[in-house]
Amino acid sequence: MNIPLNITKTIHDWLFSIMPEGAASIVEMFIIALVYLGIFTVIGLFLVFLERRVSAWFQLRIGPNRVGYQGILQSLADALKLLSKELTGTVKADKFLYNLAPYFVIISALMALAVIPFTKEFHAFDINIGIFFLIAISSIGVIGILLGGWSSNNKFALIGAMRSGVQTISYELSIGLSLLTMILITGSLQLSEIVEVQKNGWLIVQGHIPAIIAFMIFMISGTAETNRAPFDMAEAESELGAGFHTEYSGMKFAYFFLAEFINMFIIAAIAATVFFGAWLSPFGITESLPWLGIFWFLGKTLSLVFLMMWFRWTFPRLRVDQLLTLEWKYLLPINLVNIIIMALIVWLNLTITF
Amino acid sequence: MIVSAIASVASRKMLRSVIYLLFVLSGIAGIFFLVDYNFLAAIQLTVYAGGIIVLVIFSVLLVHHIEMKLEVSKFINRLLTAIACLIGIIIFVTIIYSYDFKVAENSTTTTTAEIGMGLLSYEAGGFILPFEVISVLLLAVMVGAIVIAKGKMLIPKSDESI
Secondary structure, rough: OOOOOOOOOHHHHHHHOOOHHHHHHHHHHHHHHHHHHHHHHHHHHHHHHHHHHHHHHHHOOOOOOOOHHHHHHHHHHHHHHHHHHOOOOOOOHHHHHHHHHHHHHHHHHHHHHOOOOOOOOOOOOOOOOOHHHHHHHHHHHHHHHHHHHOOOHHHHHHHHHHHHHHHHHHHHHHHHHHHHHHHHOOOOOOHHHHHHHHOOOOOHOOOOHHHHHHHHHHHHHHHHHHOOOOOOHHHHHHOOOOOHOOOOOOHHHHHHHHHHHHHHHHHHHHHHHHHOOOOOOHHHOOOOOOHHHHHHHHHHHHHHHHHHHHHHHOOOOOOOHHHHHHHHHHHHHHHHHHHHHHHHHHHHOOOOOO | OOOHHHHHHOOOOHHHHHHHHHHHHHHHHHHHHHHOOOOHHHHHHHHHHHHHHHHHHHHHHHOOOOOOOOOOHHHHHHHHHHHHHHHHHHHHHHHHHHHHOOOOOOOOOHHHHHHHHHOOOOOOOHHHHHHHHHHHHHHHHHHHHHHHHOOOOOOOOHHHOO
C-alpha cells in the first residue's frame, strides 16, 4: 500500500536519512497524525471564539474580550474548564454506546480533514477518489449522533437524534449532486487535480451560471448537514434542551461541540477547494511564493465560514416539514436539471477559461 | 473484525449488535483500502456504513426500547446453527486453500476513470449491458417507491369543491 504522504519534503527526507525505512514511515505517520490533531484542536477552538465574536458583532455586543488579546484565549480557557469538569451520565444509559458516540463524530471529522489540500505540499492523503471519500466519510458522522441520542435514554435526545438523522440523510444527496456538477468540468475526483484544473480560472468562473447555482445549493445543504441554524432542528434549544447531546457533560460534550465546528470548517474547505481554487491565488499573483498558498486557502475558507455564521444569525429556524420540502421538492430537482445544463456546457465548450 | 462479527451475533442488545456489524463493514472497507481498491472501499463506506447501517439504526430506534434485551434461543437451535456455521467455514477454507492464487507483481490503483470507461464500453469485457439493466431496475425501484409513498388520497377530490 503506498499512501502518498507528502507533507513537506524536507522532513520526509530527513527522517528517512536517519532511520531505517520501516521505522521512518511509522514515525512519519505518527508526526502527521499529531500535526492533524493539533490543527483539529486549534481550528476548532479558534472557530468557537470566532463564532462568539461574530454573534456578538451581529447583536451589537462586544463578546468575549478579556482573556488574552481581544479575548483570543477565551475558548482555550473554556476547554481547560471542560477538561476539569466531572463527567456525569445517566444510570439507565447504554454505557458502551453512550461512551462510543462522541468518537464516531470526532473520528469522521478527523478523517475528512486528512484529504483537504491546505497547500500543494501540505496534503496528507491525496487519493484518486478524494471527493467521493469525503462524501463517504461525512455519512458516517451521523451514526455518532444517532447513537448518542438513543443511548442517552432521554426523550429529547432521541427526538433530536431522529431529526438530525432525517436531515443529514436527505441533505447528503444535495451535497453529492452539487459536487458531481463540478466534477463534470474537472473530469477527476482527485482533489489535487481539481486544484490543477483551476489554474485557468476558478471553477465558479469556469462553469459560470450552473456553477453558481451548484455553489448556492452546496452552501445551503452544507449548513444543513452540519446541523447549524437555520437548520438546527437537532438541537433546537427552545424545544429540545440541547438535542442529542443533552445528557453529555464535560469533555464528551466538548467533543461533540468541537466536531460540529470542524465539520463547518470542512464544508467551507471543500467549497473553497472545489469552487474557489483552494491554495491558488487570484490571477496567479503570488505564484512565485508557494508558501503563501496556506494564506489564500485559510482566507477563502474563513470567509466562507463567516458566511455560514452570517446565515446563522440572520435567518429564523425552519420547521421540520419546511426543511424536508426545501430539500426534496426544490433543491433536488434544481440540482438534477443543473447537472444536465452543466453537461451541455462542458460538451459544447462554453466554459470560460483564461 | 472477526471478534466484532461474533459479537454482533452474540450480543443481546439490538443496537449494540448493529454497531458491531458496522465495525465489520468498516473493516472490510479497510481491507479494500489496503489492497488499493480505493473506489470499492469508498462505495463500501457509503452504501453499507453510511446507508444500510443508518437505516437499520433508524428502524431499531423506532421499534426498540433501551432496556429490552433479545431472548436467548433454545439450546438445540443454537447447536444446529453452530454446526451449520462450522460446515460453511470448512467448505470455505478448503476452497481457498485448494486454489492456487497468483501473487500480483506490482500493485496498481484502479482509477475511477478506468471504471467509468469499463462500464460504458461495448467491446469484449465491457459492462454496458449489466449497466443498462441495473439502471432500468433502479428506475423501476424509484417509481415503485414514489407510488408507495404517495399512497391514497385521504379526502376524495369531489369533497374539495363543496
